[in-house]
Amino acid sequence: MPATLNRDEDILQAAQDWQKAGHGVALATVVETWGSAPRPAGSSLVINDDGTFLGSVSGGCVEGAVVTEALDVIANGQPKMLEFGVADETAWNVGLSCGGTIRVFVEKVGG
Amino acid sequence: MKTETLAELNAERAARRPVILVTDTANGAQRLVKASDIVADPLRAELSKQLRMGKSGMIEAADGRKLFLNVYAPTARLVVIGAVHISQALAPLARALDYDVTVVDPRTAFASPERFPDVPLIAEWPDVALPTLNVDHYTAFVAVTHDPKIDDPALLHAFERDCFYIGALGSRKTHAKRAERLRAQGAKDSDIARIHAPIGLNIGAVSPSEIAVAIMAEITAQLRLPPKEKEEAA
Numbered sequence: 001m002p003a004t005l006n007r008d009e010d011i012l013q014a015a016q017d018w019q020k021a022g023h024g025v026a027l028a029t030v031v032e033t034w035g036s037a038p039r040p041a042g043s044s045l046v047i048n049d050d051g052t053f054l055g056s057v058s059g060g061c062v063e064g065a066v067v068t069e070a071l072d073v074i075a076n077g078q079p080k081m082l083e084f085g086v087a088d089e090t091a092w093n094v095g096l097s098c099g100g101t102i103r104v105f106v107e108k109v110g111g
Numbered sequence: 112m113k114t115e116t117l118a119e120l121n122a123e124r125a126a127r128r129p130v131i132l133v134t135d136t137a138n139g140a141q142r143l144v145k146a147s148d149i150v151a152d153p154l155r156a157e158l159s160k161q162l163r164m165g166k167s168g169m170i171e172a173a174d175g176r177k178l179f180l181n182v183y184a185p186t187a188r189l190v191v192i193g194a195v196h197i198s199q200a201l202a203p204l205a206r207a208l209d210y211d212v213t214v215v216d217p218r219t220a221f222a223s224p225e226r227f228p229d230v231p232l233i234a235e236w237p238d239v240a241l242p243t244l245n246v247d248h249y250t251a252f253v254a255v256t257h258d259p260k261i262d263d264p265a266l267l268h269a270f271e272r273d274c275f276y277i278g279a280l281g282s283r284k285t286h287a288k289r290a291e292r293l294r295a296q297g298a299k300d301s302d303i304a305r306i307h308a309p310i311g312l313n314i315g316a317v318s319p320s321e322i323a324v325a326i327m328a329e330i331t332a333q334l335r336l337p338p339k340e341k342e343e344a345a
Contacts, residue, residue: 012120012121012124013116013121015117016117016118016121019114019117027112028168029179029181031134031167031169031179032168032169040166040167041166041167041168041169042167042181042182079136079138079139081136099248101176103181105134105136105179107112107134107139108112109112109114109117110112110114110117111112
């Protein structure tokens with residue numbers, strides 16, 4: 001199989017490679033979903049301290065917010081649970097327009 | 112996630128061994144459970160259920176802790192012995208179900224890219240083709256050439272690699288003869304009993320496409336059903 005970057009496996013390899021190259025790295029993983037969430041539990045996004053990211057936790061709606069939070073997690077090392085959903089005012093702001101709710105666990109790699 | 116945990120996770124996945132990462136989401140504490148260690152694990156019921164379904168999810172442990180079980184199961188593969196008409200219907204169907212598909216047939220008139228656009232094809236005998244494929248437990252193995260010279264050695268390889276599904280085309284009578292031949296070549300009765308033959312769930316399939324549906328339905332049942340219900344479905 002040719003390696004493709006949209007697969008979760010390559011995301012985890014990227015996390016390892018970035019860390020080896022000296023980057024601060026965080027991993028964000030969908031842990032719970034309700035309603036019509038765009039990506040299932042287990043989907044992940046890996047972020048480095050440049051703000052570069054790979055993978056997805058939604059259809060692109062909340063990745064921007066997750067990356068911002070991930071940079072905090074890289075800086076302070078404390079894991080964090082994020083929730084995005086239609087019942088949440090801030091979720092509208094970042095635009096989870098699909099009608100679902102997701103919880104995303106963000107942790108530092110090597111933290 | 113600890114650096115060592117990530118390295119171990121990636122190593123297990125590269126080796127196509129299933130693992131589950133257990134995370135306490137309250138404090139980020141993690142441990143990696145290998146499939147072979149599930150039987151001895153306090154969470155064995157939950158772990159084996161999630162692994163069987165290939166699904167990650169949140170659970171509540173007996174002590175009230177909320178744990179996230181992230182399942183990393185290898186991509187299921189389908190190896191088809193025989194580039195026949197049924198395989199032309201089977202390959203795209205299996206791909207739609209997320210299987211990595213490879214077709215093996217030494218007969219180049221059958222194993223041609225015109226007949227199998229976009230499908231990895233190996234026009235070699237099973238003894239040459241199969242060792243390169245790293246056939247494993249997460250492989251469904253189907254022999255449909257109707258030619259003992261091709262199907263029989265392939266089936267012996269599938270036994271050895273413990274494929275989760277092994278199916279072979281042919282009537283009960285054809286299968287009885289095949290069982291005799293395989294036994295003569297040293298196959299155990301328990302191995303021969305693992306062959307699904309006649310192949311596919313009994314849905315009255317007639318056309319190659321319908322037979323392909325019957326085969327993929329049987330493979331899905333073998334992959335997803337718990338052991339007891341599996342026996343009832345067979």
